[in-house]
Amino acid sequence: MDKLSREEVLHVAHLARISLTEEEIEKFRVQLKVLMDDIDKIKEVKDYDDEMMFTPIEENARLREDVVGDMLTAKEAISNAPKKNGSFIEVPVMINE
Amino acid sequence: MSKYLDLSIKEIHELLVDKKITPLDLVDEALERIEENKDLNAFITINDKVREEASALGEVEPDNIFFGIPIAVKDNIVTKDLKTTCASHILDNFIPIYDATIVEKLKENKLLIIGKANMDEFAMGSTSETSYFGTPLNPHDKKRTAGGSSGGSATAISGGLVPLALGSDTGGSIRQPASYTGIVGMKPTYGRISRYGLVAFASSLDQIGPMTRTVYENAALLNILVGEDDKDLTSVKKEKEDFTRLIGKDIKGMKIALPKYFVSDIVDEEISKRIKEVISFLKENGATVDIVDMKYLDTAVNLYQIIAMAEASSNLARFDGIRYGYRATSFNNVDSMYEKTRGEGFGDEVKRRIMVGSYILSGENAKTYYDKALMVRDDITKEFNRIFKDYDLIIGPTTTRVAPLLGTSKDDPHKAFMDDVLVIPVNMAGLPGLSVPVGKSSENLPIGLHIIGKAFDEATIYRLASFIEEVF
Numbered sequence: 001m002d003k004l005s006r007e008e009v010l011h012v013a014h015l016a017r018i019s020l021t022e023e024e025i026e027k028f029r030v031q032l033k034v035l036m037d038d039i040d041k042i043k044e045v046k047d048y049d050d051e052m053m054f055t056p057i058e059e060n061a062r063l064r065e066d067v068v069g070d071m072l073t074a075k076e077a078i079s080n081a082p083k084k085n086g087s088f089i090e091v092p093v094m095i096n097e
Numbered sequence: 098m099s100k101y102l103d104l105s106i107k108e109i110h111e112l113l114v115d116k117k118i119t120p121l122d123l124v125d126e127a128l129e130r131i132e133e134n135k136d137l138n139a140f141i142t143i144n145d146k147v148r149e150e151a152s153a154l155g156e157v158e159p160d161n162i163f164f165g166i167p168i169a170v171k172d173n174i175v176t177k178d179l180k181t182t183c184a185s186h187i188l189d190n191f192i193p194i195y196d197a198t199i200v201e202k203l204k205e206n207k208l209l210i211i212g213k214a215n216m217d218e219f220a221m222g223s224t225s226e227t228s229y230f231g232t233p234l235n236p237h238d239k240k241r242t243a244g245g246s247s248g249g250s251a252t253a254i255s256g257g258l259v260p261l262a263l264g265s266d267t268g269g270s271i272r273q274p275a276s277y278t279g280i281v282g283m284k285p286t287y288g289r290i291s292r293y294g295l296v297a298f299a300s301s302l303d304q305i306g307p308m309t310r311t312v313y314e315n316a317a318l319l320n321i322l323v324g325e326d327d328k329d330l331t332s333v334k335k336e337k338e339d340f341t342r343l344i345g346k347d348i349k350g351m352k353i354a355l356p357k358y359f360v361s362d363i364v365d366e367e368i369s370k371r372i373k374e375v376i377s378f379l380k381e382n383g384a385t386v387d388i389v390d391m392k393y394l395d396t397a398v399n400l401y402q403i404i405a406m407a408e409a410s411s412n413l414a415r416f417d418g419i420r421y422g423y424r425a426t427s428f429n430n431v432d433s434m435y436e437k438t439r440g441e442g443f444g445d446e447v448k449r450r451i452m453v454g455s456y457i458l459s460g461e462n463a464k465t466y467y468d469k470a471l472m473v474r475d476d477i478t479k480e481f482n483r484i485f486k487d488y489d490l491i492i493g494p495t496t497t498r499v500a501p502l503l504g505t506s507k508d509d510p511h512k513a514f515m516d517d518v519l520v521i522p523v524n525m526a527g528l529p530g531l532s533v534p535v536g537k538s539s540e541n542l543p544i545g546l547h548i549i550g551k552a553f554d555e556a557t558i559y560r561l562a563s564f565i566e567e568v569f
Binding site for chain 1: 190191194287301334402403420422423431432433435436437440441451452453456457459465466468469471472474475476509511514526
């Protein structure tokens, strides 16, 4: 069966910021190849014009006034953070000396 | 056990108005049914405050047929203080701090949210088997799928647990499960309903819609769901209308198109045969049904894969283990925290789609795949508009086969998309589409008819659907 290389799988996993186990790498070598072949079929479509459609409602697109509305409290805003300390969200050290 | 929930919404409403029953009776009956049918896995979370909410509703509103009616809400629609998981491990403890606009509307109309319906993880899948919380089963045959991604909502209605549910439809996720379980499911026009508070999968395709037992109840529920919202600038401002207004009218003179592709050999014979019977019936009743050629329909799954995976990879970048959701416990630095959080938090289907989506949007690939898909998407939309110059509606089967056995498409990344081959084109063009039951197969499994309308012409879809519902 056609497979992606291990490196190809690790490349897309890195783009997606997803860590994979050894077992997953092997599984996805096959499964991602199926999907990559699927998306390649777009290359076979020859008869098309080059106008792009970004949303079904382009004509009705609107903007709203930029005004202050209801706001969350700090407590609400961090209520679902998996690691917090007082009113702060804890994250790993990002800047080293 | 009481049987009030088997009555129509109108009949239940009369009992409420006459004070023969209370909303609490309805809630208790729904909770009892859910408990007795736990094996159906229709729900991820039950609203443990719903009895309190039922008692607090106060005087019955005689003009509001939804007063006190229990409803299921798909678990990718956020509900304040009620756990919302998207059927994913990464959100299995997520308690939203606000209500989706659509949930505010349910509450304003005094509907009672009984719980959060099971689904495919982040709505990615066509059998609901990608849920982290077990698979909802088809009440017509528990060995079969209820479809997906709104499988729990479909199971809840079809199994008689609640009379109303909300689903979401990115590539058929309301209509396909509706077809597999023998209920009515509508994906309204893109922009009809605010998506604020719907956890985004593919933003240019996603739309919330009603799932019900009957066409009338579907149209009536849509009445209270629609409207523009400043929190979702893709929601569209339209004159208020009553979507039930054409229900009960005849179909004389109605012009209906049936694209050849929808009755080609990709569709099981038994289903094609039933669709032909429906067509004869429509013709006998004064409608014209013409078989038409439509280009690009066979490219829709391909477009969907590219657009949906690309948009999903961008939307799901928000799950980083910092602000909400699961965070991995062991990592060396911030990068490995992201990677492990997402690696441990997402299931296989979601991982596959995010990885391929990231690939699609990386560097020059964005032009090769995404931009080209948007170009062909524009062509397919123009093709629909061309047909709608001459026709009122387009019809076909909702699915190519009846509900398949569980386990037949799991781990097959291609099959998961092919279940939706007939319903995906509608999302590309942003059009409204509905599945209505048209009887059962020889194995006693439901068959669905798919009705596609012009943009913002849901009322005409309901007109045809109700006419068919009376007979099949």
